[in-house]
Amino acid sequence: xxxxxxxxxxxxxxxxxxxxxxxxxxxxxxxxxxxxxxxxxxxxxxxxxxxxxxxxxxxxxxxxxxxxxxxxxxxxxxxxxxxxxxxxxxxxxxxxxxxxxxxxxxxxxxxxxxxxxxxxxxxxxxxxxxxxxxxxxxxxxxxxxxxxxxxxxxxxxxxxxxxxxxxxxxxxxxxxxxxxxxxxxxxxxxxxxxxxxxxxxxxxxxxxxxxxxxxxxxxxxxxxxxxxxxxxxxxxxxxxxxxxxxxxxxxxxxxxxxxxxxxxxxxxxxxxxxxxxxxxxxxxxxxxxxxxxxxxxxxxxxxxxxxxxxxxx
Amino acid sequence: xxxxxxxxxxxxxxxxxxxxxxxxxxxxxxxxxxxxxxxxxxxxxxxxxxxxxxxxxxxxxxxxxxxxxxxxxxxxxxxxxxxxxxxxxxxxxxxxxxxxxxxxxxxxxxxxxxxxxxxxxxxxxxxxxxxxxxxxxxxxxxxxxxxxxxxxxxxxxxxxxxxxxxxxxxxxxxxxxxxxxxxxxxxxxxxxxxxxxxxxxxxxxxxxxxxxxxxxxxxxxxxxxxxxxxxxxxxxxxxxxxxxxxxxxxxxxxxxxxxxxxxxxxxxxxxxxxxxxxxxxxxxxxxxxxxxxxxxxxxxxxxxxxxxxxxxx
Numbered sequence: 001x002x003x004x005x006x007x008x009x010x011x012x013x014x015x016x017x018x019x020x021x022x023x024x025x026x027x028x029x030x031x032x033x034x035x036x037x038x039x040x041x042x043x044x045x046x047x048x049x050x051x052x053x054x055x056x057x058x059x060x061x062x063x064x065x066x067x068x069x070x071x072x073x074x075x076x077x078x079x080x081x082x083x084x085x086x087x088x089x090x091x092x093x094x095x096x097x098x099x100x101x102x103x104x105x106x107x108x109x110x111x112x113x114x115x116x117x118x119x120x121x122x123x124x125x126x127x128x129x130x131x132x133x134x135x136x137x138x139x140x141x142x143x144x145x146x147x148x149x150x151x152x153x154x155x156x157x158x159x160x161x162x163x164x165x166x167x168x169x170x171x172x173x174x175x176x177x178x179x180x181x182x183x184x185x186x187x188x189x190x191x192x193x194x195x196x197x198x199x200x201x202x203x204x205x206x207x208x209x210x211x212x213x214x215x216x217x218x219x220x221x222x223x224x225x226x227x228x229x230x231x232x233x234x235x236x237x238x239x240x241x242x243x244x245x246x247x248x249x250x251x252x253x254x255x256x257x258x259x260x261x262x263x264x265x266x267x268x269x270x271x272x273x274x275x276x277x278x279x280x281x282x283x284x285x286x287x288x289x290x291x292x293x294x295x296x297x298x299x300x301x302x303x304x305x306x307x308x309x310x311x312x313x
Numbered sequence: 314x315x316x317x318x319x320x321x322x323x324x325x326x327x328x329x330x331x332x333x334x335x336x337x338x339x340x341x342x343x344x345x346x347x348x349x350x351x352x353x354x355x356x357x358x359x360x361x362x363x364x365x366x367x368x369x370x371x372x373x374x375x376x377x378x379x380x381x382x383x384x385x386x387x388x389x390x391x392x393x394x395x396x397x398x399x400x401x402x403x404x405x406x407x408x409x410x411x412x413x414x415x416x417x418x419x420x421x422x423x424x425x426x427x428x429x430x431x432x433x434x435x436x437x438x439x440x441x442x443x444x445x446x447x448x449x450x451x452x453x454x455x456x457x458x459x460x461x462x463x464x465x466x467x468x469x470x471x472x473x474x475x476x477x478x479x480x481x482x483x484x485x486x487x488x489x490x491x492x493x494x495x496x497x498x499x500x501x502x503x504x505x506x507x508x509x510x511x512x513x514x515x516x517x518x519x520x521x522x523x524x525x526x527x528x529x530x531x532x533x534x535x536x537x538x539x540x541x542x543x544x545x546x547x548x549x550x551x552x553x554x555x556x557x558x559x560x561x562x563x564x565x566x567x568x569x570x571x572x573x574x575x576x577x578x579x580x581x582x583x584x585x586x587x588x589x590x591x592x593x594x595x596x597x598x599x600x601x602x603x604x605x606x607x608x609x610x611x612x613x614x615x616x617x618x619x620x621x622x623x624x625x626x
Binding site for chain 1 (some may be wrong): 413414512529545549551621624625
């Protein structure tokens with residue numbers, strides 16, 4: 001058994017289906033570099049969710065995908081039966097650079113590789129998922145996954161700027177069908193034209209998104225729910241190394257928590273955001289998924305408690 | 314008696330001394346204009362503090378200062394015996410413009426007027442203040458006030474960019490002598506070279522500031538105290554009209570609260586920041602001090618409760 005966080009009043013957790021990219025990233029920050037390190041929305045989200053619930057990962061890798069990286073998922077008992085290997089190509093690759101203050105990133109190189117031919121097909125065991133995360137991939141692929149889910153699951157959808165610009169219609173279909181839209185402030189502004197996060201979150205709900213979380217990086221996150229609004233500061237990270245994957249980690253932990261609790265109420269979402277913020281703070285302290293994969297439950301619980309203490313008044 | 318917020322377990326509140334500017338502002342926002350409206354750091358801070366404690370205002374106005382504006386202070390029973398009137402000149406005047414998103418402001422015109430000759434001299438009744446707010450004025454004037462205070466009071470100090478650039482040494486003396494430094498994120502970055510608010514707040518403490526609050530506008534505020542860190546989101550304002558005075562309102566309400574409680578502990582500071590955030594949200598919903606002066610205790614308590622609810626998990 002991988003170490004999972006034990007939650008009070010929780011039955012055996014439902015499995016979480018995570019769809020997204022598995023990638024190799026080459027990343028430059030103002031202070032360091034990482035070359036061809038494990039990344040991708042599904043990698044971060046699956047590892048994060050695995051602290052709370054069993055995870056079924058859906059994605060594709062190429063012939064160059066290293067056994068030691070597969071091992072990182074296996075060590076946390078992530079179900080890889082729907083992680084396809086396409087021997088005809090290489091794994092999705094992204095080269096990016098963060099600038100001083102880490103608030104802007106630049107894509108230097110992007111190779112879709114095996115992702116160009118990827119069509120997520122869910123095995124029967126996965127189609128009945130009751131909790132699903134549509135991590136950032138092309139919106140038409142996200143829709144294709146949604147169409148295969150048979151049990152009216154609780155669905156979290158994430159995206160990035162490029163799909164807002166190039167596949168807006170398909171993306172809006174995804175977000176309107178999802179139970180919870182999780183976007184960052186830049187994306188929320190691009191989607192709504194509203195530059196203030198609160199205005200943007202409200203506009204997304206008005207446009208037809210059921211529940212919305214706007215992530216603001218170092219400034220925390222805000223939840224917009226029919227029962228009210230909830231605002232949570234970020235965990236004060238002292239050594240920011242690489243923000244890549246923080247959003248995926250947040251979404252994965254949150255959904256893992258909801259699946260573990262078997263509860264998707266406003267109260268459960270708020271509690272889950274506390275955990276998600278704690279777990280995301282680990283991801284940004286190291287390159288790749290290393291800190292995330294190795295941190296352990298005690299450290300997550302410690303940060304969650306500390307966050308609760310530093311926000312209570 | 315002006316309506317004051319009744320706090321549990323509070324003795325008769327100590328008076329709060331507020332030093333700062335009283336001004337006429339002409340303000341342009343992307344949506345509206347205000348011409349020669351009442352402004353200045355002491356105006357906002359005094360009105361805010363008056364919801365919690367008696368206020369002694371220290372400042373100067375010119376021959377053009379309108380009786381109806383003086384009335385706004387009197388209506389909230391602010392002690393104006395140390396608000397000098399300099400009949401030889403006009404009241405301090407600032408003309409500024411906010412740009413889309415309100416996160417940058419531009420000074421179009423600045424007339425010091427009577428402020429050029431202002432030397433704050435405290436009457437004996439004011440020198441014994443136990444709670445003092447040094448609102449934004451020239452640091453050498455702030456020092457001059459500090460030197461007149463006899464009872465080792467709890468002192469909150471605020472500033473703005475221009476003094477960081479032009480009177481850095483005097484300003485650092487003020488901040489190091491103050492009990493609590495309250496600055497916004499831009500100022501914190503200018504003071505420390507740290508672009509992240511958490512890093513900047515910690516650097517300010519390391520440099521010799523005892524306790525620090527970094528205000529982040531729509532992203533809330535963070536308190537750095539020897540007993541720990543406390544982070545509070547902003548109250549989600551729907552109709553941002555004019556951010557002028559939000560920081561002064563925050564500092565004034567906070568100090569008023571501490572004076573009313575007779576307590577400057579970490580716990581009291583956290584509680585006070587909840588009230589300060591609630592009161593500051595009123596200021597930004599209208600031009601000038603209008604909404605602030607007229608809101609009333611019930612509305613402040615309501616927002617404070619709502620803020621507490623939307624941050625609890």
